[in-house]
Amino acid sequence: xxxxxxxxxxxxxxxxxxxxxxxxxxxxxxxxxxxxxxxxxxxxxxxxxxxxxxxxxxxxxxxxxxxxxxxxxxxxxxxxxxxxxxxxxxxxxxxxxxxxxxxxxxxxxxxxxxxxxxxxxxxxxxxxxxxxxxxxxxxxxxxxxxxxxxxxxxxxxxxxxxxxxxxxxxxxxxxxxxxxxxxxxxxxxxxxxxxxxxxxxxxxxxxxxxxxxxxxxxxxxxxxxxxxxxx
Amino acid sequence: xxxxxxxxxxxxxxxxxxxxxxxxxxxxxxxxxxxxxxxxxxxxxxxxxxxxxxxxxxxxxxxxxxxxxxxxxxxxxxxxxxxxxxxxxxxxxxxxxxxxxxxxxxxxxxxxxxxxxxxxxxxxxxxxxxxxxxxxxxxxxxxxxxxxxxxxxxxxxxxxxxxxxxxxxxxxxxxxxxxxxxxxxxxxxxxxxxxxxxxxxxxxxxxxxxxxxxxxxxxxxxxxxxxxxxxxxxxxxxxxxxxxxxxxxxxxxxxxxxxxxxxxxxxxxxxxxxxxxxxxxxxxxxxxxxxxxxxxxxxxxxxxxxxxxxxxxxxxxxxxxxxxxxxxxxxxxxxxxxxxxxxxxxxxxxxxxxxxxxxxxxxxxxxxxxxxxxxxxxxxxxxxxxxxxxxxxxxxxxxxxxxxxxxxxxxxxxxxxxxxxxxxxxxxxxxxxxxxxxxxxxxxxxxxxxxxxxxxxxxxxxxxxxxxxxxxxxxxxxxxxxxxxxxxxxxxxxxxxxxxx
Numbered sequence: 001x002x003x004x005x006x007x008x009x010x011x012x013x014x015x016x017x018x019x020x021x022x023x024x025x026x027x028x029x030x031x032x033x034x035x036x037x038x039x040x041x042x043x044x045x046x047x048x049x050x051x052x053x054x055x056x057x058x059x060x061x062x063x064x065x066x067x068x069x070x071x072x073x074x075x076x077x078x079x080x081x082x083x084x085x086x087x088x089x090x091x092x093x094x095x096x097x098x099x100x101x102x103x104x105x106x107x108x109x110x111x112x113x114x115x116x117x118x119x120x121x122x123x124x125x126x127x128x129x130x131x132x133x134x135x136x137x138x139x140x141x142x143x144x145x146x147x148x149x150x151x152x153x154x155x156x157x158x159x160x161x162x163x164x165x166x167x168x169x170x171x172x173x174x175x176x177x178x179x180x181x182x183x184x185x186x187x188x189x190x191x192x193x194x195x196x197x198x199x200x201x202x203x204x205x206x207x208x209x210x211x212x213x214x215x216x217x218x219x220x221x222x223x224x225x226x227x228x229x230x231x
Numbered sequence: 232x233x234x235x236x237x238x239x240x241x242x243x244x245x246x247x248x249x250x251x252x253x254x255x256x257x258x259x260x261x262x263x264x265x266x267x268x269x270x271x272x273x274x275x276x277x278x279x280x281x282x283x284x285x286x287x288x289x290x291x292x293x294x295x296x297x298x299x300x301x302x303x304x305x306x307x308x309x310x311x312x313x314x315x316x317x318x319x320x321x322x323x324x325x326x327x328x329x330x331x332x333x334x335x336x337x338x339x340x341x342x343x344x345x346x347x348x349x350x351x352x353x354x355x356x357x358x359x360x361x362x363x364x365x366x367x368x369x370x371x372x373x374x375x376x377x378x379x380x381x382x383x384x385x386x387x388x389x390x391x392x393x394x395x396x397x398x399x400x401x402x403x404x405x406x407x408x409x410x411x412x413x414x415x416x417x418x419x420x421x422x423x424x425x426x427x428x429x430x431x432x433x434x435x436x437x438x439x440x441x442x443x444x445x446x447x448x449x450x451x452x453x454x455x456x457x458x459x460x461x462x463x464x465x466x467x468x469x470x471x472x473x474x475x476x477x478x479x480x481x482x483x484x485x486x487x488x489x490x491x492x493x494x495x496x497x498x499x500x501x502x503x504x505x506x507x508x509x510x511x512x513x514x515x516x517x518x519x520x521x522x523x524x525x526x527x528x529x530x531x532x533x534x535x536x537x538x539x540x541x542x543x544x545x546x547x548x549x550x551x552x553x554x555x556x557x558x559x560x561x562x563x564x565x566x567x568x569x570x571x572x573x574x575x576x577x578x579x580x581x582x583x584x585x586x587x588x589x590x591x592x593x594x595x596x597x598x599x600x601x602x603x604x605x606x607x608x609x610x611x612x613x614x615x616x617x618x619x620x621x622x623x624x625x626x627x628x629x630x631x632x633x634x635x636x637x638x639x640x641x642x643x644x645x646x647x648x649x650x651x652x653x654x655x656x657x658x659x660x661x662x663x664x665x666x667x668x669x670x671x672x673x674x675x676x677x678x679x680x681x682x683x684x685x686x687x688x689x690x691x692x693x694x695x696x697x698x699x700x701x702x703x704x705x706x707x708x709x710x711x712x713x714x715x716x717x718x719x720x721x722x723x724x725x726x727x728x729x730x731x732x
Contacts, residue, residue, distance in 0.1 A: 132437050135414065150403070157396065166392055173399050180403060184410035184438075187418035192358040196402070199362050203395060206369045210391055213376055213384050226385040229465040 010058050011139045017051045018138075018145040021179060022121065025152045025172055029117055030110060034164050038080050041168050041175075045075030048178050055137050055186055063190040071178070074197055079171065079204050083164065086208055117155045121148035137186030142179060149176030161223050163214055167207045174200060232279045236291060239272045239301075239349055243308070247342030255334035259316040262338050266312035269349060270305040273298065281719045289423030292355025295723035299562050300352045300488045303569035304481040306705065308345040310698035314577050315341060315473040317694025321584050333377065337471065340374045344477060348485045357405050358422045360489055361398070364453065367482055368394045375470040375478075386462075386469035393462040397452025401489070404445030408496065411438035424492060431499030440505065443497035446490060447509055453486035455540045456547065457516040464524075467536035468589065472580030475532060479539045479576060480569035487546055487565070491728065494550060499730050507551040511638075514547030515645060522649045525656030530589045531582065534660050535575050538615055541653045542568045548646055549630040550728070557633025558725045560626045567622030567709050571614040574702040577695065578608030582664070584691045591660050596669025600688050603696045605665055607703060612661045614706050616654040622709030 024044035031037045049072040056064030128147035129140070136143060150173055157169035181188065246265035250258040276298050279285065286292035319334055347370055351363035368391065376387035405422070411434040412427045413420045420426070427434075452459040467475045490510075497506040521541035528534040542564070549561035581604040586594045598605040614621035617628075627650065634643035669686075690696055708714070713721075 131441070133410070136410075150399075154396070157392070163388065170392060170395055170399070173396065174402075177399055177403050177406070181406045185406045185413070187413060187420075188358075188406075188409055189419075189421045192356075192422060195362050196358065199365050202369055203365065206372060206391065210372065210376060210384070210387055213379075214388055223388070226388065229382060229385055229389075229469070 010054070013054060014051060014138045015141050017047050017054070018142040018179065021047050021051075021175070022145050022149055022152070025149050025156070025176070026114075026117065026121075028168060028172060029152060029156050029159075030114060034162070034168075035084070037165060037168050038083050041083075041172055042076045042080040044172060044175050045079075046072060048175055048182070049076070051138070051142075051179070052182055055182055059137050059186065061137075061186060064186065066190055067193050070194055070197055074201055075171075075175070078201065082204055082208055083168070086164065086211055113155065113159045117152050120151045120155055124148040124151040133184060136183040138183045140183070143183040146176045146179035146183065149173075149179060163211050163223060166223065167204075167211065170207075171200075171204070232276060232285060232293070233287070235272045235275045236287075236293060236353060239269060239276075240346075240353065242268050242272070243342050243346035243349060247339050247346055250338035250342055251335060253335075253338075255319065255331065255338070258335065258338040259312075259319065262312040262342055263309070263316060265342060266305070266309035266345070269345070270309040273301045273305040276301065277716050277720055281716065281723055284425070286355045286423070286425050289421055289425070290356050290359060291353050292424060293353060294727060295720050296491065296562075296727050297352035297488070298720060299565060299724050300484055301349060303484050303566050304345070304348045304352075306566075307477060307480045307569050307573045308349070310573055310577070310702055311473045311476050312341065312345075314476075314580070314695055314698045317692030317696075318471070318473055318580055318584070320694065321691045336377060337374075340370060340377065341473065341477070344370045344374060344474070345481075348477075348481050351485045352488055355424050356422050357408055357424055357427075357492070360424075360492065361402055361405050364401075364450065364486060364489055365395075365398050367485065368398060368453065371466075371470075371474070371478060371482060374474045375466045377471055377474075378469065380469070382465075383469045386465035390462040390466040393459065394453055397449045397459055399449070400445050400452075401449025404442045404449055404493065407438045407442040407445065408493070411435050411442065411500075414438075428495060428499060431496055434496075434500045436501055439497055439500040443493050443501075443506055444509060446493040447513060450486050450489040450493075451513060454483050454490065454543050454547075455517070456513045456543060457520045457540070460517065460520070460540050463540060464533045464536040467539065468530055468532035472532070472576055472583055475535075475579075476573045476576035479536065480573040483539055483543055484565050484569060487543065490547075491550070495728060495730065503553055507553050510547045511551035511642065514544045514549075514551060515642070515649075516544075517541070518544030518548065518646070518649045518653075522652040522656070525653050526659075528656070528660060529591055531591050531594070531660060531664065532576070532579055532589050534591070534657065535572065535579060538575075538653065538657060539572060541650075542572070542615075545627065545630065545646070545650070548642070549633070552630065552634045552638050552642075553729075554633035554637040555725050555729060556636070557630045558728050559721055560629030560633060562721045562724055563622060563629065563709060563713070564626035567614070567626050567706060570702045570705045570709070571611055571621065571623055574607065574611035574699050574706070575615055577699050577702070578604055578611055581691060581695050582608070584695075585686065591663055594664040595667045597665040599669065600686055601690060602688065603690055604699070607696070607699045609661065609665055610703055610706075611699070612657055614703075616657055617650065620710045621706045623706075625710050625713075 021044055024040050028037050028040045049068040052064045052068035124147040125144045128144040153169050153173035157166050242265050246261050280293055280295050280298040284294040347366040354360040354363050372387050372391035376383050409422050415430045415433050455463040494506050517540050521537045524537045546561055549557050582594055614623055617623045
């Protein structure tokens with residue numbers, strides 16, 4: 001199933017999109033405003049849908065078009081809306097536009113964590129590149145990039161100290177896995193893919209509920225207070 | 232059998248949805264009936280599953296292994312549903328509309344949680360198995376947050392974030408399993424488990440290796456394996472106590488079931504060496520951590536939570552031994568641990584109601600003050616510490632026997648030493664809570680010591696005693712003489728785990 005009719009364009013395009021997905025992940029990583037983080041998440045999800053359409057067109061897998069449409073509807077429209085509503089709902093009265101600016105950083109400085117993230121991403125990229133996993137629907141580099149995205153998402157979740165960034169980190173982790181699925185499991189039956197997506201939607205709603213509960217109790221979205229349970 | 236499976240998928244779901252509208256008292260009775268009906272349905276599955284595997288359209292599948300886990304879940308569901316009636320009746324400060332809302336959410340959540348855990352072992356498809364386990368996370372995270380305290384909000388957030396991140400890793404493992412399957416079975420493959428197992432010998436090794444390690448790490452987050460166990464003590468201690476019992480006895484086991492499915496696959500594709508080594512490392516690390524943490528706990532629900540980590544480590548080590556008798560021990564351990572840990576948490580719930588605190592130091596003289604629950608809690612702790620004549624003694628004995636036969640003496644000796652340390656930690660805490668006489672001033676004395684409330688002898692509720700007595704009876708049956716039907720079922724499940732069914 002090698003794309004003999006357009007090898008250069010397809011491989012190159014897919015690689016560019018994969019790289020853009022990783023860049024969006026790094027963008028989320030250093031973005032200080034949560035609103036922009038949500039926007040980057042939507043953009044990243046949109047790129048995944050575009051890649052799904054391209055893979056579907058090249059490999060003649062029409063169900064990937066449906067998947068791309070459902071995925072775009074959920075991850076580009078619904079989930080960012082839910083998250084944004086949470087942000088607005090949580091804006092304390094009297095506070096200005098600064099309410100979205102809660103992205104605190106952890107023990108390390110931002111520059112240091114970015115360096116850590118780059119190192120982790122490089123490790124993931126080359127480790128996955130060394131795996132003999134031939135015959136994917138998209139070029140193998142996309143698989144390496146997806147592993148890098150997953151690892152950077154983990155660093156993002158560890159280093160951010162507010163619930164919304166942690167939730168976005170988790171959702172972008174799921175985006176990385178979607179990218180991996182496009183490479184190695186492009187022909188996964190549509191019904192299963194849709195089941196996975198709706199599962200994500202339910203998870204988002206529950207995350208929203210818990211963020212509200214947390215905000216209602218702690219009067220903030222920061223997780224620095226969540227230290228009473230240990231040992 | 233088809234009808235039993237469909238009913239099993241419908242009854243708890245319908246009960247859960249109905250509980251959203253029913254008043255609290257009726258919702259409790261409906262849930263108890265649903266729990267008992269589910270247990271009866273699972274028992275009805277035993278004869279069929281002891282002889283053949285059944286699957287429906289590649290989506291649902293029942294074999295001996297899944298019925299063992301269904302038994303553990305449904306038994307605990309029935310016990311906990313009955314127990315919760317008493318637990319909610321004795322709650323204080325839950326009057327008014329807020330209390331009614333709490334009750335309604337509790338019953339709906341409890342039934343849906345049980346439904347998702349009963350659905351997971353029925354799934355014959357690795358993707359749907361993953362979805363079912365993700366649903367257990369979502370429902371149980373809401374139940375953990377139900378108490379509305381600061382600790383509950385913190386525990387629920389940690390739980391949902393860690394478990395979802397873990398399950399994302401498990402999803403990556405599932406996708407690699409699909410990749411391996413599609414290489415052999417063609418692009419139309421739908422991740423059904425049965426066909427994948429039949430062609431396992433031809434699957435590409437790298438993909439299966441990746442799938443297995445990612446699945447152990449991912450589902451292991453929900454099992455509570457070291458180093459991804461950190462959510463577990465928080466969630467178990469902050470959830471309402473009946474939910475803690477289900478979390479510990481059933482949820483961890485159901486997640487372990489998912490690991491066993493990947494174990495079957497990896498064993499058939501790669502040979503037994505690699506999957507057993509992986510499980511051995513995770514098992515020994517979990518057991519070591521839990522044994523040490525058990526020595527210094529101040530909260531008795533956290534104590535029981537670390538005991539769960541310990542028992543999940545024992546399960547992983549038992550599978551890594553691989554001998555038939557060790558695998559039989561593992562399956563018996565799943566059942567006995569569900570009964571024993573359910574009993575221990577239900578006893579802990581009585582202590583919470585009686586003494587109003589989860590701190591070990593706040594509880595003294597439990598044996599005097601609680602005529603039934605005191606001795607029953609002591610029996611549950613002894614059962615958890617693998618004392619004869621209870622079921623866990625039998626199962627750990629079988630695991631150790633299998634270990635001595637196959638894996639050599641060193642690993643088995645480590646297992647025995649760590650289990651003994653865990654026993655020490657558990658018994659010191661229990662000793663303080665139950666056997667130390669309570670120094671409370673006489674009821675007529677005017678000089679009451681501040682901070683020690685005067686408590687009268689008596690049980691908070693009979694509803695909270697009966698299920699524990701039934702659990703103890705089950706532990707005794709499993710320890711002394713497991714019924715022949717159950718032994719036959721477990722024999723077939725062991726054969727499936729060894730890859731010769």
